[in-house]
Amino acid sequence: xxxxxxxxxxxxxxxxxxxxxxxxxxxxxxxxxxxxxxxxxxxxxxxxxxxxxxxxxxxxxxxxxxxxxxxxxxxxxxxxxxxxxxxxxxxxxxxxxxxxxxxxxxxxxxxxxxxxxxxxxxxxxxxxxxxxxxxxxxxxxxxxxxxxxxxxxxxxxxxxxxxxxxxxxxxxxxxxxxxxxxxxxxxxxxxxxxxxxxxxxxxxxxxxxxxxxxxxxxxxxxxxxxxxxxxxxxx
Amino acid sequence: xxxxxxxxxxxxxxxxxxxxxxxxxxxxxxxxxxxxxxxxxxxxxxxxxxxxxxxxxxxxxxxxxxxxxxxxxxxxxxxxxxxxxxxxxxxxxxxxxxxxxxxxxxxxxxxxxxxxxxxxxxxxxxxxxxxxxxxxxxxxxxxxxxxxxxxxxxxxxxxxxxxxxxxxxxxxxxxxxxxxxxxxxxxxxxxxxxxxxxxxxxxxxxxxxxxxxxxxxxxxxxxxxxxxxxxxxxxxxxxxxxxxx
Numbered sequence: 001x002x003x004x005x006x007x008x009x010x011x012x013x014x015x016x017x018x019x020x021x022x023x024x025x026x027x028x029x030x031x032x033x034x035x036x037x038x039x040x041x042x043x044x045x046x047x048x049x050x051x052x053x054x055x056x057x058x059x060x061x062x063x064x065x066x067x068x069x070x071x072x073x074x075x076x077x078x079x080x081x082x083x084x085x086x087x088x089x090x091x092x093x094x095x096x097x098x099x100x101x102x103x104x105x106x107x108x109x110x111x112x113x114x115x116x117x118x119x120x121x122x123x124x125x126x127x128x129x130x131x132x133x134x135x136x137x138x139x140x141x142x143x144x145x146x147x148x149x150x151x152x153x154x155x156x157x158x159x160x161x162x163x164x165x166x167x168x169x170x171x172x173x174x175x176x177x178x179x180x181x182x183x184x185x186x187x188x189x190x191x192x193x194x195x196x197x198x199x200x201x202x203x204x205x206x207x208x209x210x211x212x213x214x215x216x217x218x219x220x221x222x223x224x225x226x227x228x229x230x231x232x233x234x235x
Numbered sequence: 236x237x238x239x240x241x242x243x244x245x246x247x248x249x250x251x252x253x254x255x256x257x258x259x260x261x262x263x264x265x266x267x268x269x270x271x272x273x274x275x276x277x278x279x280x281x282x283x284x285x286x287x288x289x290x291x292x293x294x295x296x297x298x299x300x301x302x303x304x305x306x307x308x309x310x311x312x313x314x315x316x317x318x319x320x321x322x323x324x325x326x327x328x329x330x331x332x333x334x335x336x337x338x339x340x341x342x343x344x345x346x347x348x349x350x351x352x353x354x355x356x357x358x359x360x361x362x363x364x365x366x367x368x369x370x371x372x373x374x375x376x377x378x379x380x381x382x383x384x385x386x387x388x389x390x391x392x393x394x395x396x397x398x399x400x401x402x403x404x405x406x407x408x409x410x411x412x413x414x415x416x417x418x419x420x421x422x423x424x425x426x427x428x429x430x431x432x433x434x435x436x437x438x439x440x441x442x443x444x445x446x447x448x449x450x451x452x453x454x455x456x457x458x459x460x461x462x463x464x465x466x467x468x469x470x471x472x473x474x475x476x477x478x479x480x
Contacts, residue, residue: 069408069465070458071415074426078454081433085447159307166311170419170430177311184315193319201308208307 009192013199016183023179024203030096031162037101042108049113067106073167075099080171096168104161111153115146155215159208176200241440242452248439251432258428259460265424266411269349277357282387285365305355310416317348318420341421353410360402364395401475408465429457
């Protein structure tokens with residue numbers, strides 16, 4: 001406990017503050033771009049999963065099963081080495097963004113699929129009977145109704161993705177975790193483990209905790225609403 | 236000899252194959268231990284968070300804090316923390332299962348990190364099960380003269396676990412994937428060993444250099460192993476879910 005209040009340790013961290021801030025910035029930027037990519041990939045594959053064409057459903061299934069059933073770390077590493085050894089390196093952070101985007105895209109795809117499947121069949125039939133094209137039906141009628149169902153799990157994905165930026169460490173990233181580790185093991189900066197890990201944990205927590213809370217409150221509210229509608233329907 | 240043939244030569248090398256399969260066994264052992272121990276800790280945390288009142292209120296607060304802290308910080312942070320602050324007991328500081336004494340110590344520290352991290356997730360899963368047990372069960376147990384501990388262990392927890400079997404199995408998948416993060420500190424499980432073989436691929440492919448086909452073949456092999464294990468589990472999870480609903 002005393003190490004946590006070690007003034008010299010905190011002084012070292014204060015001297016290295018720009019490093020920590022840059023690490024935090026890298027983590028948040030990587031997470032931001034990766035979540036955008038995950039949303040795009042997830043929406044495309046999620047729509048494919050509910051398509052009427054069997055081949056599209058099959059492609060979506062393969063994508064989701066592959067990315068959900070293998071570790072993100074293996075995916076990051078594979079992408080990095082495959083690009084590096086074929087002479088097409090695109091840098092650590094872009095590699096991380098693509099790998100994280102594709103990995104979480106698989107989860108987002110399932111979220112979209114679940115959201116669309118939760119919409120009553122009548123909505124689809126009504127849209128079709130009114131002459132909506134498939135795209136318009138999805139865009140104007142179905143997707144807007146899914147928003148409140150899919151928002152909580154999407155926010156959870158942001159939290160998980162932010163935590164998973166730690167996967168960049170293995171390919172030599174400069175994200176928050178990597179910066180923290182090179183700080184505590186660095187020759188010039190070395191030591192001050194307790195304050196450094198404490199700071200790193202607090203920064204992650206400060207970003208992730210409010211989002212997780214938000215997601216669970218939304219989810220609870222949604223469930224309550226559902227129950228009340230069921231009850232009123234029953235009565 | 237083409238680069239691809241060289242890569243095939245690596246993966247068909249008996250020693251490499253055994254090395255990677257042993258890594259797979261380590262992955263499975265680490266994950267199963269982590270799931271089993273974290274389930275016990277998680278159940279305790281869940282009971283405290285759900286039912287801690289009166290003088291046990293402080294335990295409720297602590298359990299809640301534990302769960303929220305570990306769920307909102309990355310596993311790798313806890314691996315690094317355990318690397319420094321956990322010391323391996325003497326029975327884990329000797330040569331064992333083909334690991335050096337240093338590696339065995341790292342295995343212990345890595346497992347501790349995985350356990351304390353997964354325990355928070357387990358706690359939330361068990362809580363989900365507890366909340367699904369109807370209030371009448373508690374009242375019935377109390378009216379029959381069961382003590383609180385007896386009510387929990389023989390009435391409530393068994394029912395709660397019954398509800399969450401699929402979710403727990405799903406967590407096994409996640410933990411198998413998470414165990415790959417141990418590759419950041421030691422070369423023990425499949426992920427780390429795949430990387431290790433790749434870094435020495437020029438010794439095995441007979442070409443004196445690492446080619447991109449080596450990456451594809453070696454990592455492809457690792458992908459396949461992880462996928463087979465996790466996909467089979469996910470099929471079982473889906474079947475159980477259908478059965479329950």
